[in-house]
Amino acid sequence: MQVSITVNGQQRTDEVEPRLLLAHYLREVRGLKATNIGCDTTSCGACTVIVDGLSVKSCTVLAVQADGAQVTTLEGLAGPDGEMHPVQRAFREEHGLQCGFCTPGMVMAAVGLLADNPDPSDREVREGLEGNLCRCTGYHNIVRAVRAAAQAGPAAGQVPQVQEVQA
Template sequence: MKVSLTVNGKDVTADVEDRTLLVHFLRDTADLTATNIGCETTSCGACTVLLDGESVKSCTVLAAQADGRAVTTLEGLASESGEMHPVQRAFHNEHGLQCGYCTPGMVMAIVSLLKENPSPTEAEVRTGLEGNICRCTGYHNIVKAALAAASEGAK
């Protein structure tokens, strides 16, 4: 089937199998590999992207379900000039990553969280990230990064 998406502001159209997951469309068709494949059951959140501005786990969304919609991946957060998004910058400054596997999903989940709640408490950040797993258990610095991004006014 033919699927057309706007990915990070660019139109991407391809013929795909009807069972193609959005995560595979992004990685294999759009060649955007920051979105990681972890569990493929929505348990880990490594594949989190924004679909029409809302946080979704792309391992359980069919590419066909996203047809005609806008997707933002980690690669689409930085400005055209290459300046990091405030959440990306906060992850860097607060050492919010260890192995980095969960980082793209965590960043995208935090971008979504801050859009809904621009001034979360630590508890609200922890609750908001419950669907994203860090296997290295770097949660303390991830939460610090989210709170730092919020204090910068990130959205």
């Protein structure tokens, strides 16, 4: 099947197997390795991306279901000048990671959370990220990072507006 998906501002049409997961499409077809695959069952959240403004676990979305969609991965969060997104910056400054495997999905889920709730409490952050697992941390620094990103203002819940490029 043919799909046309805009990923990080670059629209492209590709031939894919009907059963290809969006996570595998992003990694294998588009070459974007920040979308990690940890479980293929929605249990860990390492594959979280933003699809048409909503954070989703790309291991349970077929690439054909994303046909015509706008997808943002961790690689697409930075501004055009390379400046880090407020959530990325907060994760770095608040030490919201250890091994880093869950970080791309955690950052993308945090962006989605902040889009819905720009000033979450600690409890709301924990509840909003409960579908994303970190096996290294106690989540304290992750919660602190999301709260710090919220202080950056509404930009923390937005994906950069990228000029669409035909590829």
